[in-house]
Amino acid sequence: MRPSQAASQARIALEHGDTTTARETTDLLLARFKSYPPALMVRILLAERASENDAALDDLKRVTSVEPANAEARAIQARLFQHRGDTDLARDAAQQVVDLVPNNPQILNSALDVLKVDADALQTTPAVIARIHLNCGWPELAERHARVAAQASPHRVDIRLLFAEILWRLNHLAQCEAECRVVTDQAEECIHAAVMRAHILSERGRTAEGQELLDRIGDIDPEFVEARKLLATLEVHRLVLPDMPEIELPENLRVRFENGHAMSHDRPKFHPPVDKTLAAPGSVDNDMSGAMVPSAAAEDNLESIPPTLDEADALASPPTSLDTAKSNTPPDSEHRKPSTTPTFSTLDWARDLMSRSEWSESEIVLKDLLEDHTLDTEALDKLFLEAVDHEPLRRTAWKLLGDHYMRTGRPQAATDAYLHASNTVDEPQL
Amino acid sequence: MTHATQLHQHLEGIPHVTGVVVWKLGDAPVGDLGSGSQPVASGLLSAGIGSIEHVIESIDLGQIEELWFLTDTVQGLAVRVGDWQAVLIGDLELDIDNARDKVTDILTTASHAETSS
Numbered sequence: 086m087r088p089s090q091a092a093s094q095a096r097i098a099l100e101h102g103d104t105t106t107a108r109e110t111t112d113l114l115l116a117r118f119k120s121y122p123p124a125l126m127v128r129i130l131l132a133e134r135a136s137e138n139d140a141a142l143d144d145l146k147r148v149t150s151v152e153p154a155n156a157e158a159r160a161i162q163a164r165l166f167q168h169r170g171d172t173d174l175a176r177d178a179a180q181q182v183v184d185l186v187p188n189n190p191q192i193l194n195s196a197l198d199v200l201k202v203d204a205d206a207l208q209t210t211p212a213v214i215a216r217i218h219l220n221c222g223w224p225e226l227a228e229r230h231a232r233v234a235a236q237a238s239p240h241r242v243d244i245r246l247l248f249a250e251i252l253w254r255l256n257h258l259a260q261c262e263a264e265c266r267v268v269t270d271q272a273e274e275c276i277h278a279a280v281m282r283a284h285i286l287s288e289r290g291r292t293a294e295g296q297e298l299l300d301r302i303g304d305i306d307p308e309f310v311e312a313r314k315l316l317a318t319l320e321v322h323r324l325v326l327p328d329m330p331e332i333e334l335p336e337n338l339r340v341r342f343e344n345g346h347a348m349s350h351d352r353p354k355f356h357p358p359v360d361k362t363l364a365a366p367g368s369v370d371n372d373m374s375g376a377m378v379p380s381a382a383a384e385d386n387l388e389s390i391p392p393t394l395d396e397a398d399a400l401a402s403p404p405t406s407l408d409t410a411k412s413n414t415p416p417d418s419e420h421r422k423p424s425t426t427p428t429f430s431t432l433d434w435a436r437d438l439m440s441r442s443e444w445s446e447s448e449i450v451l452k453d454l455l456e457d458h459t460l461d462t463e464a465l466d467k468l469f470l471e472a473v474d475h476e477p478l479r480r481t482a483w484k485l486l487g488d489h490y491m492r493t494g495r496p497q498a499a500t501d502a503y504l505h506a507s508n509t510v511d512e513p514q515l
Numbered sequence: 516m517t518h519a520t521q522l523h524q525h526l527e528g529i530p531h532v533t534g535v536v537v538w539k540l541g542d543a544p545v546g547d548l549g550s551g552s553q554p555v556a557s558g559l560l561s562a563g564i565g566s567i568e569h570v571i572e573s574i575d576l577g578q579i580e581e582l583w584f585l586t587d588t589v590q591g592l593a594v595r596v597g598d599w600q601a602v603l604i605g606d607l608e609l610d611i612d613n614a615r616d617k618v619t620d621i622l623t624t625a626s627h628a629e630t631s632s
Binding site for chain 2: 455458483484487488489490491492493494496497499500502503504506507
């Protein structure tokens with residue numbers, strides 16, 4: 086059986102509530118391919134289901150290092166961050182999901198749920214436009230937008246990888262290689278960047294090195310899915326895709342797969358979110374495909390240090406894990422520094438009042454904060470979004486959030502917030 | 516310094532006007548749409564009109580200066596002059612041409628006052 090088939094079976098088993106089969110299959114796959122993303126994703130979902138959030142987040146770091154454009158992984162990250170109260174990280178991860186333009190509406194809805202906006206209130210960013218253009222096969226149009234996006238957010242590895250792919254498709258190989266180096270500085274095991282680099286090496290007459298790099302990708306992506314996808318866009322190349330491996334399943338697993346999980350039909354369906362704030366309107370669990378973003382643009386904003394664009398520096402950067410064929414630990418920089426503003430204490434005060442259920446005082450402070458034009462916009466966004474989670478404050482908080490959005494020139498988002506307030510008015514008040 | 520509340524008072528005085536919302540770009544809307552409407556109705560309407568403006572601008576059709584709408588019970592007029600915007604709701608007897616001139620005058624005065632101060 087192919088690894089992808091086994092991973093798919095594990096996924097189906099999990100959806101049917103057969104966690105034993107899912108876990109055994111996952112363990113088997115990861116024993117042989119320790120960073121195989123589909124297997125890791127199943128393990129992540131298992132961990133999430135068991136409320137082992139730290140374990141899930143650790144695995145998510147590995148997945149996003151390998152596949153920065155994995156929207157499902159980002160969506161799960163957003164849920165888990167939100168669950169443990171890291172609102173900033175949750176919103177960042179959710180925003181990345183949105184920027185990845187996922188095909189699966191459940192994944193998008195999961196992110197929108199964290200962001201607390203409707204799809205029509207989202208702003209179209211240069212990164213989104215670039216990705217759509219690339220997906221449509223228009224790299225020339227995509228380039229300018231990706232360049233703008235990369236300049237605006239140099240720390241966003243997803244955008245850098247998107248830009249790298251666009252350059253690669255435009256045959257700007259030197260620039261692409263530099264961008265790939267920047268990407269691998271942050272996402273060491275990024276398959277997509279490695280494939281492009283392997284191709285570039287072969288184009289420069291270093292085919293053996295390129296082939297060696299490509300072969301090593303097989304440790305992570307044994308079926309070379311990403312490589313096939315990317316190289317298929319070329320008319321001709323010098324690389325040889327290795328044969329796809331098969332894995333031997335233990336008899337008990339094989340029998341269970343052959344029976345098609347017949348025993349599991351009466352088991353509960355898999356519903357990972359554990360509470361309303363975590364629950365995606367549609368859970369993302371049904372979408373496992375790495376091809377939800379057909380272009381290979383990557384998604385990972387783990388690091389906060391803006392990488393240099395200088396090609397010489399990039400080319401001189403140290404070898405990545407794929408270069409050295411050694412296992413690695415993804416960079417331990419998931420947490421960004423908390424943003425602080427001069428008025429942090431005031432915001433904190435509002436949070437403190439809310440935590441103590443002093444709703445009248447909270448409302449007064451929130452209204453005062455709205456009048457303070459010196460406050461950081463994002464900090465206020467976050468505070469009001471936290472406030473709407475409190476039932477007694479919900480109507481007022483949505484209204485204030487709408488006012489805040491209007492103040493900051495976001496009428497579409499304001500409309501959404503006011504509508505929420507309006508709907509809250511219509512509901513029976515507790 | 517012009518305050519939205521002052522403009523609101525002036526605009527409310529126009530005959531047959533039943534609700535007024537006014538705001539300056541970068542401020543929250545001030546006003547109400549008359550008795551019986553929800554507390555957030557004024558914000559919702561102004562935000563909705565702001566969204567229409569964004570749409571029109573984003574497809575390169577320019578910047579909206581006036582909008583008029585008619586329902587089976589009311590007329591609505593939105594006017595923008597510089598940074599100031601106002602939305603009026605009036606009954607079916609409202610003379611929309613006259614109202615538009617008055618609103619434009621009031622907002623132009625406010626806009627000039629802002630510029631000169």
